[in-house]
Amino acid sequence: MIHAAPLTGEYFIAGERRGSGEVFHAYDPACGASIDDIGFFCSSEQDVADACAAAEAAAIPYADLPRETRAAFLDAIAANIEALGDALIERASRESGLPVARITGERGRTRGQLRLFASEVRDGQWLRLRIDHADPARTPPKPELRLRMVPLGPVAVFGASNFPLAFSTAGGDTASALAAGCPVVVKGHPAHPGTSELIAGAIVRAATDTGVPAGVFSLLSGTGNALGAALVADPRIQAVGFTGSRGGGEALMKIAAARTQPIPVYAEMSAINPVILLPEALAARGKALAAGYIGSLTLGSGQFCTNPGLVLAIESAALDAFLAEAGQLVEAQAPQTMLTAGIHAAYEKGSAALAATPEVRTIARGVHPTGPHEGRTALFSVTGADWLANAELQHEVFGAASIVVRCADRAELLAVLSALEGQLTATLHMDEADIDDARALLPVLERRVGRILANGWPTGVEVTHAVNHGGPYPATSDGRTSSVGTLAIDRFLRPVAYQDLPAALLPPELREGGQPGVLSRIDGKWTI
Amino acid sequence: MIHAAPLTGEYFIAGERRGSGEVFHAYDPACGASIDDIGFFCSSEQDVADACAAAEAAAIPYADLPRETRAAFLDAIAANIEALGDALIERASRESGLPVARITGERGRTRGQLRLFASEVRDGQWLRLRIDHADPARTPPKPELRLRMVPLGPVAVFGASNFPLAFSTAGGDTASALAAGCPVVVKGHPAHPGTSELIAGAIVRAATDTGVPAGVFSLLSGTGNALGAALVADPRIQAVGFTGSRGGGEALMKIAAARTQPIPVYAEMSAINPVILLPEALAARGKALAAGYIGSLTLGSGQFCTNPGLVLAIESAALDAFLAEAGQLVEAQAPQTMLTAGIHAAYEKGSAALAATPEVRTIARGVHPTGPHEGRTALFSVTGADWLANAELQHEVFGAASIVVRCADRAELLAVLSALEGQLTATLHMDEADIDDARALLPVLERRVGRILANGWPTGVEVTHAVNHGGPYPATSDGRTSSVGTLAIDRFLRPVAYQDLPAALLPPELREGGQPGVLSRIDGKWTI
Incomplete structure (x- = not known):
């Protein structure tokens, strides 16, 4: 059993702790105050270059390790994360x-996730092995061709606050990139530097213990955007994983x-x-739907990518009852601490802007916060025509x-869906008698979303x-890729x-x- | 048997011939003169919008057709291309x-290619079917998840001059996009407008005959860059296929x-x-290598993406002999007509710039051209140190x-390879005794190229x-994708x-x- 080493505030370059000079402090959003037990050192642009050079140097040796070594890593x-225990x-x-x-x-x-990707590395289907045998008798002679997937090279991963x-440091992006055979340089999220340091220690120990080159992992630390920008711009980085705001993601896309x-x-x-x-579903079980909705909406103070920010229904007495019920539930919602001061401020600004929009009706707000960065649940409604405008x-x-968008009829509901930008999920609440309505909407949803649910809630991703x-x-x-599940490995190959x-x-x-147990396509035929 | 209809100079919007106003003429590069039998109409920005609207309207109906219909299309x-015959x-x-x-x-x-993709559509492995069954007894209950690939939507394809x-119009990009279930809007290359019109007619007839919506295919025609730029910028287009110059490709990337x-x-x-x-290979069979090299270099006047533009070897008497032999072969090379006046001019400029570079030695030039746009083969050499500088x-x-880069030693050869930008191919000419050298180079090549050949020539792509x-x-x-072969379908899903x-x-x-005969992954296990 490995216990958590005391925090030092250092970051990691190729397995070595490093840090001097400028520091920043972690912040406890529930107390609204810095955590002053330790200062976290800010990585420099030289650290970015060093981490990328180490990752590049490790790229070929790491890719060439036996699959079993990568899986064991x-x-x-x-195991090392588990061993960190309560700390x-x-x-x-x-x-x-x-x-x-x-x-x-x-x-x-x-x-x-880490164990699933270990199992996936062993499975080997992601290698996409293909063999086409030669045919020297053909005119012109057919050459022999053999194909596999190889890792892209060093990957930059940005920790997510939520x-x-x-x-974050050993999250889905890191796990899938390491599984693909790519060294990883993490830019830790400054909202949880101590957590990042603990996890980085677990990764570094795992590399040492399984004989993986130290350059396969580095953790950079700091506030502001310059560090991440330098990382994405480094010519040795070959792909970027990020979970966060649209503004943040688009800034990285521009640099890339x-x-x-x-x-x-x-x-x-x-x-x-x-x-x-x-x-039919709304008429039959509006009360249960309201409870499910507000439960999904307020989970984790609503700080999920899959949070249900938009509900669509057709005007009816059942919709009125649903809204009344949902409003009552919202009014009873205790405030919850949000992740960071910045996220809380953006939430306050965004919900105030909605409340101040003339055509938007405020149905209910949750209990007024008392803590420093607590979010107050907010439920609004608008007509379909106003939403479209x-x-x-x-x-x-x-x-x-x-x-909640109150649509005049089926045509307006379809118009609202058709006007939507791309989404992670869409959910249909439906009864047996709704099936034709659902069928008519499915092709529109398939064009716009990545996961379609029936009679569930989008928060919670298996x-x-x-x-x-x-x-x-x-x-x-x-949109050609997934950041969760075994499909995620394909992003780095x-x-x-x-x-x-x-x-x-x-x-x-x-x-x-040489393909025992590995899915492969030989002369066009799939075999295992 | 369907014969080629006479050319009208029209383009096609969703199966309908269209054209009025401004025209341009095809050009016969061998004669250095316009082909004046017919004027080809220039598509307008309104035509772009109409083609994209038709493609968008066809996207869901086309995606929903049975796989067999798509394959039959x-x-x-x-078959229709075959039936166009000698015309x-x-x-x-x-x-x-x-x-x-x-x-x-x-x-x-x-x-x-078209038939290979038809067979691939029937095979269905590209659907990447995955099913994870529910487990209601788990805490929390595990939902049922089922996954497939869906088409991206309308695709813009640019015809290639070479x-x-x-x-081009019914080439690899079009075939793989149609196979994936995506409508296609082709921007025909102005170097072969008559060819494009004939092929487009074959596609349109095939759509009619197999019950595919007409909006699935349009052909736009014109000179200059504005038409293609408008096409890529159209919000209904969801992906772009292009084969051409780096400048052209990068311009489209910027718009996208x-x-x-x-x-x-x-x-x-x-x-x-x-x-x-x-x-060892060079010492043993330098003469045969020189013949293979010059044959591959001059095939199709060198106008292949996989043309061998760089040869690397270590200084030796065998290299001198190889260069002498290759030079003699080049001097005997008859000039060949190049594709367009622009390509010929760029070739003249590029080869003259190389010849004028002080550290570059001109080994040989081919026979002096007499025709208007004939390319004159050019063979140069340079030292590894000068190339690196x-x-x-x-x-x-x-x-x-x-x-031909004359490297001082193995280290310099490795340095040249390590300084290379990304490449389609790399080729190793090797004998038994070269195997350790080859093994040392392979990891460097795998990082930089898409196809590695031994003892062959890169022109000719199976x-x-x-x-x-x-x-x-x-x-x-x-670089995550291939534009040739069955992997190409994945680009549009x-x-x-x-x-x-x-x-x-x-x-x-x-x-x-529901997966008879289709590769699928059920609860993690692959089955066919």
Whole structure:
């Protein structure tokens, strides 16, 4: 059992702790005050260059390790995170304002993700092995071709404030990039520097213990945008993983596109996740839907990418009753501490702007906050015609704010859906008699969203094979990919074909008979 | 048998011929004169909007057609192209300056590609079907998730001058986008407008005959860049396929990145395709290597993306002999007509600039041209140190110009390879005794290129499953993908997950037991 080492405020370059000079402090949003136990050192541009140079130097050795070593590395990270014990939970909870129970659950998810990717590395299907045998008798002679996926190279990962464990230092982006064979340079989120340091220590120990080159992982630390900008601009970085605001994601996309060699950016940015209450379901169980809705909306103070920020229904007495019920539930909602002072301020500004919009009706607000950075739940309604006339109304307000759009009829509901930007999810609440309505909406939803749910709530994303946590722009910067589940590994791979290469030079998986247990396509036929 | 209809100079919007006002003329590069038999109408920005609106309207109906219909459509295009007979061959040869034999071969490849993608549509593996069953007993309950790939939506395809059939109106980009279920709007290359019109007629007839919505295909026609720029900027276009110059590809990337909704651009742009002559192979068979080299270099007047523009070898008497032999072969090379006046002028400028570079030695030039746009083969050499000191020397000169880099030793050869930008291919010429040298170079090549060949020549790309015609920037704009072979279909797809959706609403392939013969991943296990 490895216990958490005391925090030093240092960051990590290729396994070595480093830090001197300028520091910043962690912040406890529940108290509204800095955590003064330690200062966290700010990484410099030289640190960025050093981390990238180490990552580049490690890229080929790491990619060439046996798959089993890479899998063992991921498993060891998971075990080391577990071994950090309560010190990790307490620190992450204090830095994020998220309850201990939520952080404990998130730690389980983080370990589960790492182990899922370890299992995926062993499975090897992501190699996409393909072999086409030669045909020397053909005119012209057909060459032998063998193909596999190889890692892109060093990946920059940005920690996310709303998932200090599951989408930060050893979160989904890091796990999937390491699984793909890419070294990772993390830019830790300044909202949880102590959490990042603890997790980085767990990764560094896992690398040492499993014989993985130290350059495979670095953690940079600091406030402001210059550090991340320098990281994305570094010519050795080959891809970027980011979860955060649309503004942040778009800034990284601009930097990546302006490089001499542009690189892919996987930014999970902005969604309002429409929930459609179809007429029969609304009439049959409006009260239960209201309870489910407000429960999903207020989970974690609404700070989820999949938070239901938009509800659509057709005008009816049942909709009035639903709104009244939802309003009562909102009024009873206790305020919850938000992640950072900045997120809280943006939420206040966004919800106040909605409340001040003439055509928007405030249905209810939650209990008035007393703590320094508590978010007050906000429920609004607007007619379909007014929503369609004001594009501002589909901008995400990150937090527990949501708008119910009262559509005049089915045509207006369809018009609202058709006017939506790309989304992570859409949800249909439906009964048996709603099925034709649902069927008519599905093709429109498939064009616009990454995950379609029936009779559930979008918060809560299952980490598995058949999940997609992605969606057309601006839900993500690259709707061809998922940042959750085993599909995420594909983001960091590209194909290489080998033509007529002597067997002695082929990677082992591409030699004749070298594919035991790995899905492969041989002369066009799939075999396992 | 459908014969080629007489040319009218019209373009096609959603199956309808259209054209009035301004015209341009095709050009016969062998004669150096316009082909005055007909004027080709220039599409307007309104035509762009109309084509995109029709494509958007067709997107959902086309995606929802049975896979068999989509496959039959691709097969019918192939058959209709065949039925165009000699009229197509003659027109394409006249407009491109490429010999009849080459165009005939290219027609075979074009038909083969269409049929390969038809077969791929039937195979269905690109759907990437995944099912994770529910587990209501788990805490929290595990939802059911089902995932498939869906088409991105309308795709803009730019015809390529160097492949008037295989990478133009019904070429690889069009075939793979249509296979993925995406409507296509082609911007025809102005170097072969008659060829484009003939092929477009074949596509339109195939759509009619197989019951595919007319909006699935449009052909826009015109000169200058404004038409293509408007097409890429149109908000309904969801991806771009392009084969051409680096400048052209980068211009499209900029337009795509500046959209409100940025979209993927698949531009196949620029490569010099290093060929490495390892010492033993060079000593053993330098004469044969010289013949293979000059044959590959001058094929099609050097106008291939995979043309060997860079040869690397270590200083030796064998290298001197190789250069002497290659030089003699070059001097005997008859000039060949290049594709367009612009390409010929750029080739003249590029090869003259190389010849005028002090550290570059001109080994040989081909026979002096007599025709108006004939390219004169050019062979240069430079030392490794001089090559490393001048980044200009790795810029592609499109045509039959190539540089042999004389490296002082293995370290300098590795340094040259390490300084290379991304490439489509790299080739190793090696004997048994070269195997350790080759092994040392492979990891460096894997980081930089898309296809690695041994003892062959990079021109000639097999259209199959295990091929990759792609590579890191600037070989292509997106090194994660291939523009040739069955992998190409993935460029136009994105995942959608369905959570707890009633079976009646699921796409047929995702229903329980609905995957006969289609590769699928069920609860993590692959099955066929």
